[in-house]
Amino acid sequence: MLLRRAERKDMPEVLELIKELAAIKKTDKITISVYDLMRDGFSENPNFYMYIGESEREIVGFALFYKAYSFTGKSIFIEDVYVTKKYKRQGIALSLFTKVLDFSLTNKVSKIVWLLEKKYKSLEQLYLRAGAEIIQNTTISSVNKNEIKKIVAIDLDTKSPYFKIRFLASKDLVEIISLLEETDKIKKDEVSVYDLMKYGFGENPWFKMLVVEVNQQIIGYLMFHDAYATFNGKSIHVEEVFIKPEFQGMGIGKMLYYEFFKHAYQENCNKITQAVDYTDAKSKELLAFYEGNFNPELQVVQITDKALGNFINDR
Numbered sequence: 382m383l384l385r386r387a388e389r390k391d392m393p394e395v396l397e398l399i400k401e402l403a404a405i406k407k408t409d410k411i412t413i414s415v416y417d418l419m420r421d422g423f424s425e426n427p428n429f430y431m432y433i434g435e436s437e438r439e440i441v442g443f444a445l446f447y448k449a450y451s452f453t454g455k456s457i458f459i460e461d462v463y464v465t466k467k468y469k470r471q472g473i474a475l476s477l478f479t480k481v482l483d484f485s486l487t488n489k490v491s492k493i494v495w496l497l498e499k500k501y502k503s504l505e506q507l508y509l510r511a512g513a514e515i516i517q518n519t520t521i522s523s524v525n526k527n528e529i530k531k532i533v534a535i536d537l538d539t540k541s542p543y544f545k546i547r548f549l550a551s552k553d554l555v556e557i558i559s560l561l562e563e564t565d566k567i568k569k570d571e572v573s574v575y576d577l578m579k580y581g582f583g584e585n586p587w588f589k590m591l592v593v594e595v596n597q598q599i600i601g602y603l604m605f606h607d608a609y610a611t612f613n614g615k616s617i618h619v620e621e622v623f624i625k626p627e628f629q630g631m632g633i634g635k636m637l638y639y640e641f642f643k644h645a646y647q648e649n650c651n652k653i654t655q656a657v658d659y660t661d662a663k664s665k666e667l668l669a670f671y672e673g674n675f676n677p678e679l680q681v682v683q684i685t686d687k688a689l690g691n692f693i694n695d696r
Contacts, residue, residue: 382473384480387431387443392418394440395433402463403612410525411612412651421615426585429609432480434464434473441468444477446484447609450580450587451620452567454491457481458618461611482689491686496521496679505682512688516681518660522673524653525613532639532671533646539636546640549590549602551582556599557592566623588620591644593628593637600625603637610652617645619655635670642671656681 387395392415403411421428434442442464449456459481464473485493497504497515505515524532539546549557554574561567580587593601601624608618619641624634645653657664659677668675 382471382476383435384432384476385435387422387433389419389423391433391440392422395431395443398440398443398463398465399611401465402461408612412526413610413612413614417614421609428607428615429460430484432477432484434468434477436468441465442473442477444481445609445611446481447607448490448587449494449608449618449620450606451492451604452561452572454576455489455580455587456492456494457485457488457490458608459493459495460609486686486689489686492683493689494681494683497682499678499680508682508684511684513682513684516656516683518658519656519681520659520675520677520679521654521681522657522659522668522675523610524671524673526651528672529642529646529650529653532642535639537636537639539640541636543595544600544633544636545594546591546637547594549581549592551578553592553599554578557590557602560599560602560625564623564625591637591641593624593633595628600628601633601637603641605641608652608654610654613651615648615650616652616654617648617650619653638667638671 395418396413396415399413400411403409422431429445429447431446432444433440442462444459444462446457446459449458459478462474462477462481464471464477482493497508499505509515554577557577558567558572558574561572562569581590588604588606590605591603592599602622603619604621605617605619608616610616622634622637624637642653653671655673657668657673657675659665659668659675667673
């Protein structure tokens, strides 16, 4: 069995595996094409990365992942690991998974995130022994392209004499860090202006951010980054949303989301995802607002850079 980085020429075979996976998951919402995969994964700044498993020149599995960002630093989101039925139970999926971990260590990411179905108890125990953490009551919600279009079609006027929504500028970085420290989102000196400048600006930023300004002070933000969906292609993931408590309940958050949906639509985004606590009342209200879909049988798992070495050695 050969494990290697995927190449452009592999994408017709990979698409057949994606169709297999879609059939297993009983979804008819697959819109991705060979052209999408070739274009999006093999440019100078790819939207996704992929390892494949190859047996006798036949591609039998893949691991698709993309770069992400949070205030703890660079991270990786593993979108899917799939091995065709004939080659299951041979350790190929775990080997592909480990290749992603190797990639993450080489690129010095602080965290890897993925989804795990609750029924896979043996995998859950393996991950926990290796130092991974399961985020309780949390899964990934999603909004597809048609729903994005419907929300934008409301044509909501977000202009207000009271607050202003705009994209983060470099001049805001000191203020953003102060806001994060003040509200205990980060510890003092945990994030630097240099970090946010390096990863939030330039030709290929790891994250983007919309901010809300009241009386020329930033009181909230929506942080997001590019993502990639196995069945749909180019997507956006909402990493974090925050409004200072004294400004909550005024509809500012919904206006912020609406501006974000407008941006996603203009960028021809096929899907929006976000991690949500589906037992929390505010999360439920948010899901109802943008008609998000989620599966509570999928749980969010993460492992930090400190535990990555243990995971690899434990395989």
